[in-house]
Amino acid sequence: TKVAGSNTPSNETLIEWDRMHQIHPWHAMDAWRGYDNMLVDTAEGIYMYDSTGKRFIDGPGGMWCTQIGYGRKDMAEAIYDQVMKLPYTSPFTSATEPSAILAKKIADMAPGDLNNVFFTTGGSTAVDTALRTMQYCNNRRGLPEKKMIIAREKGYHGSTYLAHSVTGKERDKSHFDFETRLVHFLPDVNPYRRAEGQSVEEFCDEKVADLEKAIAEIGADKIGAFIAEPILSSGGVIVPAPGYHKRTLEICRANDIFYISDEVVTGFGRLGYWFASEELFDIQPDFITSAKGLTSGYLPLGACIVSDRVMEMMSDSDEPSSFTNGYTYSAHPVSCAAALKNIEIFENEGVLEHVRAVTPHFQKRLRDLMKFKIVGDARGMGLLGCIEGKAEDLEAEKKLGSQIDEACEARGLLVRPLINMAVFSPPLIITIEQIDEMFDILEDALQEVQDNLNAA
Ligand code: PLP
Numbered sequence: 001t002k003v004a005g006s007n008t009p010s011n012e013t014l015i016e017w018d019r020m021h022q023i024h025p026w027h028a029m030d031a032w033r034g035y036d037n038m039l040v041d042t043a044e045g046i047y048m049y050d051s052t053g054k055r056f057i058d059g060p061g062g063m064w065c066t067q068i069g070y071g072r073k074d075m076a077e078a079i080y081d082q083v084m085k086l087p088y089t090s091p092f093t094s095a096t097e098p099s100a101i102l103a104k105k106i107a108d109m110a111p112g113d114l115n116n117v118f119f120t121t122g123g124s125t126a127v128d129t130a131l132r133t134m135q136y137c138n139n140r141r142g143l144p145e146k147k148m149i150i151a152r153e154k155g156y157h158g159s160t161y162l163a164h165s166v167t168g169k170e171r172d173k174s175h176f177d178f179e180t181r182l183v184h185f186l187p188d189v190n191p192y193r194r195a196e197g198q199s200v201e202e203f204c205d206e207k208v209a210d211l212e213k214a215i216a217e218i219g220a221d222k223i224g225a226f227i228a229e230p231i232l233s234s235g236g237v238i239v240p241a242p243g244y245h246k247r248t249l250e251i252c253r254a255n256d257i258f259y260i261s262d263e264v265v266t267g268f269g270r271l272g273y274w275f276a277s278e279e280l281f282d283i284q285p286d287f288i289t290s291a292k293g294l295t296s297g298y299l300p301l302g303a304c305i306v307s308d309r310v311m312e313m314m315s316d317s318d319e320p321s322s323f324t325n326g327y328t329y330s331a332h333p334v335s336c337a338a339a340l341k342n343i344e345i346f347e348n349e350g351v352l353e354h355v356r357a358v359t360p361h362f363q364k365r366l367r368d369l370m371k372f373k374i375v376g377d378a379r380g381m382g383l384l385g386c387i388e389g390k391a392e393d394l395e396a397e398k399k400l401g402s403q404i405d406e407a408c409e410a411r412g413l414l415v416r417p418l419i420n421m422a423v424f425s426p427p428l429i430i431t432i433e434q435i436d437e438m439f440d441i442l443e444d445a446l447q448e449v450q451d452n453l454n455a456a
Pocket of ligand 1: 122123124125127156157158159229233234262263264265291292
């Protein structure tokens with residue numbers, strides 16, 4: 001906490017400077033300079049503390065990323081050591097020990113022949129790289145017409161121009177421009193939204209047919225890639241019907257369409273495995289995109305992992321060509337050192353095993369929330385969860401996410417509100433007792449929101 005009178009500005013000043021001068025992601029422009037963000041001061045384990053010293057369970061795990069939790073001295077030391085040894089060298093012309101070891105480790109973790117890693121600065125740039133690589137590859141193959149991207153409603157893939165263009169969240173489109181000629185969206189794959197009387201299997205058939213229909217209409221010779229999150233996370237933790245991923249991948253393969261599995265959220269332990277694609281959904285994609293949990297949020301880093309098959313297609317020509325995609329901070333040595341320490345902590349402390357061990361309890365406590373009338377659906381997988389609120393009045397329903405958020409925050413739990421939903425993905429080191437602490441607060445908060453709704 002800042003001391004008034006010292007050289008450090010007071011908390012009130014910091015909040016004011018933030019309000020007056022900082023533009024945040026998803027800033028409410030209609031309320032510019034009209035609201036404050038929480039001033040977060042310190043953090044330890046799964047807890048964050050605001051500038052007044054109030055403690056919160058970090059329900060969203062930062063932004064789905066603080067896997068090993070906060071305050072790890074060994075991580076700080078690894079970062080310090082790399083800064084002192086070599087803080088930077090150009091990735092355009094040189095290699096480093098941490099980036100070479102990390103590339104090898106990721107190639108070993110990733111399924112099948114996904115043996116090639118392009119390091120980026122985060123998830124959006126990893127997605128951008130995957131999509132641009134598809135374009136580059138098909139140009140190299142002499143297939144310049146094969147560029148269309150099939151994406152899905154409710155999918156979230158980031159905030160660069162191209163990643164934004166394949167994002168299918170209506171609300172995120174707001175007033176920004178995006179590319180429409182290159183992208184085709186498939187309808188919502190949320191089984192919760194299936195027609196009355198329709199079984200999950202029938203719903204799955206329908207969703208697979210949506211892809212087949214799009215290919216028939218557009219033409220396989222025009223489509224370069226299909227991009228999908230194993231679980232649509234920002235779209236509301238939508239877990240597609242069993243078999244959906246495998247069937248869609250097979251259709252892509254049959255039509256020479258690259259399959260991009262966006263594992264920015266689901267990778268690095270969120271579902272109990274390094275990657276979810278093969279272990280949980282039985283698919284070997286052509287690309288996997290990763291970020292967030294790769295460094296547990298200690299430093300920015302992303303990775304676009306590419307199969308040998310795709311690499312061979314791109315390099316199978318004598319015509320000279322550079323892969324002109326890259327960033328000054330690609331493969332940043334300090335970020336790579338942080339990722340290596342993160343992986344070491346996962347391995348030494350059995351983080352993946354821990355996630356698999358506590359998941360049944362987490363998911364049971366989550367499903368138990370269905371006992372509240374205002375909870376229409378409680379869904380998730382691994383340490384990823386969402387409650388979808390319902391109310392008879394649609395306007396009241398839309399407010400449920402922020403009401404649940406407020407009631408939780410007052411009780412020391414942060415969740416992520418999304419319209420009528422509240423989403424959570426706590427640090428992976430969360431214990432059974434802390435899971436109980438979290439869900440006890442959620443129950444208490446839901447009771448209050450429900451009582452208020454009844455009273456209204
Ligand atoms: N892909 C998915 C599935 C995501 O959830 C996100 C961010 O939430 C991104 C990509 C973009 O990542 P970043 O914010 O690191 O650019």
